[in-house]
Amino acid sequence: MSITANVIPQQCFITGTDTEVGKTYVSHLILQTLAQQNKYCLGIKPIASGVSGEDGLYNHDAICLQKVATVKRPYAEINPYLFSLAIAPHIAAQQAQKKIDIAYLVAHIHSLEEYTEYMLVEGVGGWLVPLNERETVADLAIQLQYPVILVVAMRLGCLNHALLTALAIEQSAVPFAGWIANTVCQKMPYWDENIKTLKERINAPLLAIIPAKG
Numbered sequence: 001m002s003i004t005a006n007v008i009p010q011q012c013f014i015t016g017t018d019t020e021v022g023k024t025y026v027s028h029l030i031l032q033t034l035a036q037q038n039k040y041c042l043g044i045k046p047i048a049s050g051v052s053g054e055d056g057l058y059n060h061d062a063i064c065l066q067k068v069a070t071v072k073r074p075y076a077e078i079n080p081y082l083f084s085l086a087i088a089p090h091i092a093a094q095q096a097q098k099k100i101d102i103a104y105l106v107a108h109i110h111s112l113e114e115y116t117e118y119m120l121v122e123g124v125g126g127w128l129v130p131l132n133e134r135e136t137v138a139d140l141a142i143q144l145q146y147p148v149i150l151v152v153a154m155r156l157g158c159l160n161h162a163l164l165t166a167l168a169i170e171q172s173a174v175p176f177a178g179w180i181a182n183t184v185c186q187k188m189p190y191w192d193e194n195i196k197t198l199k200e201r202i203n204a205p206l207l208a209i210i211p212a213k214g
Contacts, residue, residue: 017161021153022182024061041118042071050086090130147177178207
């Protein structure tokens with residue numbers, strides 16, 4: 001089951017059950033699908049922790065989104081907040097003596113809508129990861145009011161993580177577009193049964209199943 005453009009909202013916010021669950025990989029696949037259909041598409045990674053390259057001025061995930069998008073914008077617009085340490089963003093911001101301003105990010109992202117038909121925003125970490133003293137990733141998504149797509153890493157423990165995150169999204173004042181199963185473990189026991197359980201318990205559609213890499 002692959003991602004098809006017709007199930008992707010024109011504006012969407014990609015979140016995950018945790019860090020390292022494949023949010024960037026899924027975001028890349030979505031943008032790639034849109035690009036193959038000659039859609040104007042733009043991917044934003046508003047907050048990133050961890051730098052790549054010798055100059056330390058870029059984040060690998062943000063670069064991935066920038067490269068595959070058909071709408072080309074400067075890196076600083078793709079990734080307004082970049083922190084060198086690959087740690088929780090609010091701690092990384094504190095260490096850099098900065099504060100993540102959600103109101104600024106919301107205004108910035110909305111200002112880019114005029115350039116594109118499809119806008120994808122990739123969150124950082126999971127749904128309730130803190131961004132500053134009071135606000136979380138959820139607050140950014142709620143203020144944006146983009147439909148949310150949840151990436152679930154299919155592995156042992158995913159049921160609890162997925163159902164808790166789905167419940168939190170459902171209880172937020174934000175549209176829940178659906179979830180994507182990312183097969184990160186090729187030999188997950190009872191894979192089909194886990195998919196069935198999530199389909200029965202998440203009140204949003206399964207949009208795609210991403211096969212294991214390789």
